[in-house]
Amino acid sequence: MRTALSASFLASLFLVTACAGKAQGDQAQEQAQGAPETKHDEGDMKHGHGEGHGHHAHGEGHGDNGHGYKGHRFENPADWTEHFESAERTAWQKPDEVVAALGLRPDAIIADVGAGTGYFAVRLAAAAPKGKVFAVDIEPGMVEWLGKRAKEQGLSNMIAVQGKSDSPALPEAVDVVFMCNVIHHIEDPTAYFAGVAGSLRPGGKVVIVDFRKDNPDDAPGPPAAMRMSVEQISGIMSAAGYHLAAENQDLLQYQVMLTYERD
Structure with missing residues (x-):
């Protein structure tokens, strides 16, 4: 294991x-x-x-x-x-613009899967003040840190969640599952996203932000062998029961933003 x-x-x-x-x-x-x-x-x-x-x-x-x-x-x-x-990262990652592009309702329920230090989670919580953000991570130390950060920043709607390697282990259904730079880390992404479908509310969506397959070697991100094309990601999502609802190639220099909905 x-x-x-x-x-x-x-x-x-x-x-x-x-x-x-x-x-x-x-x-x-x-x-x-x-x-x-x-x-x-x-x-x-x-x-x-x-x-x-x-x-x-x-x-x-x-x-x-x-x-x-x-x-x-x-x-x-x-x-x-x-x-x-x-x-330096914020200059090209454009986190505020990414969150704005999600078009979140103030009462939206969002899962930030692979939340890490809370880079996006704190912004998502601010964008949905009447909703909830489940900041999911599988490293216990990071989950503890996320909870502490939410408390220190007064984000009562940001909840740290201990995820699993094969499931985000969400405590309730969500409107949006958000993943930034995560999909190539999932061991069995088809099974993972098939399971995630059961945690989406009606009309819910999965939003994936990840590095372009054809980025130059000196660009931020993982080696080329780890990067996935839009076609590869969409193939995984199709096998898991989703279709590509929106594709944003223009917002970010090094990444694409893909929105998937259940079939």
């Missing part, structure tokens, strides 16, 4: 590495970039690079290549929040 850290957390590691320059794939580089120190759990090393990657355990295609974060445990979420939520 393979265990893992936050999907968005590790996706953010790709972002930091890519923005800082060519990745070297070791802990020394993290420290050189000013990243908070991580800790190896040698008991997890047997899981290969799949360890430490949120909902997935795909391993193949990236090994230690490029970033090499297998076996890490993130000790200080507050430090990582500052590191991952930099002005």
Whole structure:
């Protein structure tokens, strides 16, 4: 059985590495970039690079290549929040514009799956003040941090949720399931999204923001072997019982924003 850290957390590691320059794939580089120190759990090393990657355990295609974060445990979420939520990332991730593009009702119920440090979750909570945001992560330390952050920022409508590798484990049905930089971390995405369908309210949708397959090598994000085309993502979603309802190729420089509805 393979265990893992936050999907968005590790996706953010790709972002930091890519923005800082060519990745070297070791802990020394993290420290050189000013990243908070991580800790190896040698008991997890047997899981290969799949360890430490949120909902997935795909391993193949990236090994230690490029970033090499297998076996890490993130000790200080507050430090990582500052590191991952930099002005540099915000300039191209455009989180406020992404949230605006969702067109949320004030009373919407949203699941931010792979919420990590809460980069999007806090914005979603502000956009739906009369609704709820379930900030889902499978790393217990991050779930604890999300709950603390919600309390400190007075976001009573943001609820931290302990997810599972094969399910977001949502406590109630939602209007929107939002995922940013997560889908390529899911081990069996067809089964995962088929299960998610049961957690959507009538008219509900799944919104996926992820890196373009044809990004240049020096762009933020994971290696090309990990990136998925719109056709690949839509094939997964079709097999899970969804159809592509909207495709936004213009909002973000390095990512696409895809909206899926149940068939």
